Amino acid sequence: MSLHFSVLASGSTGNATFVGNEKGSILVDAGLSGKGMEGLFQQIDRNIKDLSGILVTHEHSDHIKGLGVLARKYDLPIYANEKTWQAMEGLIGTVHPDQKFVFNVGEAKSFNGLDVESFGVSHDAAEPMFFSFHQDGKKLTLITDTGYVSDRMKGVIKDSDMFIFESNHDVEMLRMGRYPWSIKRRILSDVGHVSNEDAALALADVIGDQTKRIYLAHLSQDNNMKDLARMSVEQVLTERGFEIGEQIELYDTDPKNASPLVYI
Known part of the structure; x- marks a missing residue:
């Protein structure tokens, strides 16, 4: 294991x-x-x-x-x-x-040989942070709940073997949806959530040669769909020369059902 x-x-x-x-x-x-x-x-x-x-x-x-x-x-x-x-x-x-x-x-701690590195994100919380996990040269990154992915964040998370990456909303679904404008503005802001397209653009900058899987996470129930998120991210990454389905696999996540255990 x-x-x-x-x-x-x-x-x-x-x-x-x-x-x-x-x-x-x-x-x-x-x-x-x-x-x-x-x-x-x-x-x-x-x-x-x-x-x-x-x-x-x-x-x-x-x-x-x-x-x-x-x-x-x-x-x-x-x-x-x-x-x-x-x-x-x-x-x-x-x-x-x-x-x-x-x-x-910005700290790192070790849990049973698993090294955990924390990094700050841009979200409307007190001091939100997410994590990269390291063991035996393998790296898993979890990043959601951020309005954008800065160069500093990219420097921490780049070249991960696997990403769990926010793909919160489709911008047009959000703009045309039922939310009050105050909530729409918050989601679209730099302390809100990353859209499908922005997720893909950020991923294009951090995917490394060893990156194999990307899990699209924290999808909005009202302003996104699994197929739409996957299609949007795949389109942008394909345009930038990544081979989805061969070099890299995209996976859904779910609000009620756990994804199967994956060994890196």
Whole structure:
């Protein structure tokens, strides 16, 4: 067993990602209810009690809904940066001080031989951050909930073997949709979410020779569709010389169904 992962849930209604190796595993975010999270772990035949901890990207409810419940029930440590801890006060219930750990932006920590590198993103949260995971020369990057992908972010995430990458909305669907203009403006802003086309343009800059799989994540329920996201990203990448289906595979993620465990 080597570095492996499953996108347990991804979308507007809740987000969670499982990452492990032969020695242990961690959870990134717990954006569904405690019961919902337990069901997702059953889908991949893993036990929550075996986790080494939970990493938190930011305090929005679709990333922390089940966090307090899981931490208390399974006595799990939680890792978040100081500003996120402050923002989560009152949102996750009481967590014992012994379960609270600080993992700041730009730091790296090791969990059972799995090296985790944090990096900041541009989102309307206290101090949102995401992660690249490294083991034995392999690299997995998780990046969603950002209004754009800066050169600094690209420098951290480039040349990953696999990406879990935000492809939140189709711009025209969003503009023509039912959301109030204030919400549309927030999503389209630099602290909102990345569109299908912008995701593809960013990916074109970070895909390396060893990149094999890209999981399109955090799709909006109202302003995107799996087929549309995949088609839009594939079109842009193909125009830039990438061979989709041969060199690189694109995969969907789902808000309710875990992706099969993949070993890198």
